[in-house]
Amino acid sequence: MQATNLAIGILCVLGGGIAAQWVAWRFQLPAIVLLFAIGLFYGPGVGLIHPAAAIGPYFHPLVSMAVAFIVFEGGLALDLRQWRQAGEGVLRLTAAALPINWVLGSVAAHYVGHLSWGTAWLFGAIVVVTGPTVVLPLLRHTKLQPRVAAFLRWEAIVNDPIAAILATLVLECLLIKPSYSPGMSLAAVEIGPHLLFATMFAIGCGIFPAVLIKFLSSRDMLPEILRxxxxxAFAMGVAAVCNLxxxxxxxxxxxxFGMALANLHVTGMTELQRIKESLGVIVVSCLxxxxxxxxxxTVLSQLSLSIMALTFTVMFVVRPLGIFLSTIGARMSWQERLFVGWIAPRGIVAAAVSGVIGLQLHEAGYPGANLITPAVFALIASTMILHGFSLRPLARALRLTLSDEPALAIMGANAWSTNLARVLHERGIPVLLVDTYAPALDKAARFGVPVLxxxxxxxxxxxSLEERPADYLIAATPDAIYNGLVCARMAPDLGRQRVFQVSPGVARLDLYHGLSRDSRGKVLGEPGWNFSLIDSLYARGWRFDSFIVEETEGEVRMEEKEGMLFMTIRKGTAIWIFSAEDVMQNEPADGDIIVMFMPPAQTAAQPAGEAPIPA
Incomplete structure (x- = not known):
């Protein structure tokens, strides 16, 4: 019976987590809010699962290891080259804002939440953290400007372990009994050396295995299957040892450890990036x-007006005031300061730390310690909901986002790809023309087309592409193998159904003898539309043109247009690039933009942007 209940619990957690992630992706919702709601339904709602009771004393250590994996994943994203762009702001948010928020949060907990001073200091230490488990998923779904995204990313990942250590130190100060003479400072004698040793030990344990992996990899002493x-194993091992x-x-x-790997530029990290992102989704969902x-x-029943008042004080007063004070004189715009001052969702680390540390303080007899867990979870729930749903609208209002229109990147600047980019640009479609040869981009730049x-x-x-992110890619160089390499490299970021390349030739599309589907993009158009064909048609006068679909009787007669259909665009929604490999072809609707490659007679008679498709 117990095994059956465990199987049901695993099924509910994994199934519910992945379903929530898919629904969030499909309807552009914050996944964390859905996961939180599912957990409330499974646990306090219907009592279907009780993780601590089922797993026993191993539950919190397992949570700690899972959180270590998440911060390791975040550390891999902390490239020190980003520090040049956002270094001062990041330093203010970590070195200055954290202690200010701790003091302000503790004062609010005492005077607004009516907690004793010891309990208030512990609460303030727990809630200074902004969880990467919440921030990083939100950043993936919002096209923030790179500088602003760097602020939130660095703050969440760097402050996460610092806040956990700070909460531990506060707890030790509250529980420790000094064994030295009364005249000596407790912090200096017992806490200070412990903190210094733990910090240096953790930094050393993080750097050493990264250097070791770099050493083994560069000397061909580490097989790919073990990398x-x-x-x-090192990531989990160093976390377990340092927690002791x-x-x-x-x-x-x-x-x-993650930061060291990222900045030592260890080879073969691309595979790790893909695996850790997939594992990260599962770990965050389950946690x-x-x-x-x-x-x-009983914890939820302890929610009171004072706790709710404390929650909103932390959100609307403590965090904005702390960011305002810590960024005085910083080279940050008022929009950036306002945005960072509001967006501070708490996540798994705050939940895990409050559950363990709050219980220890309660057992020690501190008054009000039993209110730490409900107060922290009230703040987690409120920030996830309010910050999760307000991040994108606020960023748009403050002009801190990149374009929300689906964007297309075209790799390879030649005559016909430049013509395609120009037509899309004139229609207001975000397009970026990329080439390794600067003079090839001159013509497109003269027409105002963004180039890279x-x-x-x-x-x-x-x-560079992160600063102007694309949603779709067309590789349009004469080299079919290079096109495949570019598509294979971009597929994990954009999606395999969103990277296209000019046909490498019918023979190379054979699934067995030709190029592997994982080594190339989807075919642009028909298999026979290779680079030579399109280039020769352009030399004979064919040009790209665009038309707006207008339905008069509910039907669009595409056959009246002679030429090659390349794509259908629905502004603000998607770009459907035509490919013979698509299982289903998109049907144009009223208001869609059709882009076709047409012979000279039609393009001359119908200038771009003037003639709609008749219905």
């Missing part, structure tokens, strides 16, 4: 459901 397992020294030090070690489901109804002189297979090219 990723060894890295993941001080609770929370493991998160710092895992973060430093949020399990931690929320573990809430007891970079190699997309390079780190510089990837970083």
């Amino acid at each position: 990723i397992p060894m890295i993941l 020294v001080m609770q929370g030090a493991g998160l710092m070690a895992a973060t430093v 949020f459901i399990l931690l929320t489901a573990d809430l007891q109804r 002189n970079a190699e997309l297979l390079s780190v510089e090219g990837q970083e």
Whole structure:
């Protein structure tokens, strides 16, 4: 019976988590809010699962290891080259804002939440963290400007382990009994050396395995099949070892390990990036459901007006005031300061720390310690809902987002791809023409088309593309193999159904003898539309043209237009690029934009943007 209940619990957690992620992706909703709701339904709602009771004393250590994996994943994203762009703001948000928010949060907990001073200081230490488990998924679904995204990303990942250690130190200060002479400072004698040793030990444990992996990889002493397992084992191992020294030090070690790997430029990290992102989705989904489901109804019954008042004070007063004070004189615009001052969702680390530390303080007899867990979860729920749903609208209002229109990147600047980019640009479609040869981009630049002189297979090219992110890609160079490499590189970021390349030739499309589907993009148009054909048609006078679909009797007669259909665009929604490999073809609707490659007679008679498709 117990095995059956465990199987049902695993099915509910995994199934509910992945379903919530898909619904969030499909309807552009914050996934964290859905996961939180599922956890409340499973646990306090219907009592279907009780993780702590089912797993026993291993529940919180497993949560700690899962959180270590999440911060390790975040550390891999902290490239120090980003520091040049957002360094001052990041430093203010970590070194200055954290202690200010701690003091303000503790004062609010005492005077607004009516907690004792000891309990208030602990609450303030727990809630200074902005969880990467919440921030990073929100950043993936919002096209923020790179500088603003760097502020939130660095703050969430760097502050996460620092806040966990801070909460542990506060707890030790509250519980420790000094064994030295009364005249000596407790913090200096017992807490200070412990903190210094734990910090240095965690940093060393994070850097050493990264250097070791770099050493082994560069000397061909680490087989590919063991690279990723060894890295993941090190990430979990250093976190476990450092947690033995001080609770929370493991998160710092895992973060430093990830940062060291990212900045030592260890080869073969592309595969790890793909795997850790997939694992991260599963881990975050399961953790949020399990931690929320573990809430007891007695905890929820302790929610009171004072706790709700404390929650809104932290959100609307403490965080904005702390960011305002810490960024005085910083090279940050008022829009950036306002945005960062509002967006501060709390996540798994705050939930996990409050559940363990709050219980220890309560057992020690501190008054009001039993209110830490409900107060922290009230703040988590409120920030996830309000910040999750307001992030995108607020960023748009403050003009801190990139274009929300679906954007297209075209790799390879030649005569016909430049013509295509110009037609799309004149229609107001975000398009970026990319080439490694700068003079090839001159013609498009003269027409006002955004261009990028970079190699997309390079780190510089990837970083440049992040500043003007694309949703779709067409590789249009004469080299079919290079086109396939670009599509294979961009597929994990954009999606395999959104990267296209000019046909490499009918023979190379054979699934067995030709290019592997994983090594190329989808075919642009028909298999016979290779680069030579399109280029020769352009030389004979064929040109791209665009038309707006107008339905008069509910039907669009595409056959009246002679030419090659390349794409259908629905502004603000999607770009459907025609491919013979598509299982289903999109049907144009009223208001859609049709882009076709047409012979000279029709393009001359119907200038771009003037003639709609008749119905």
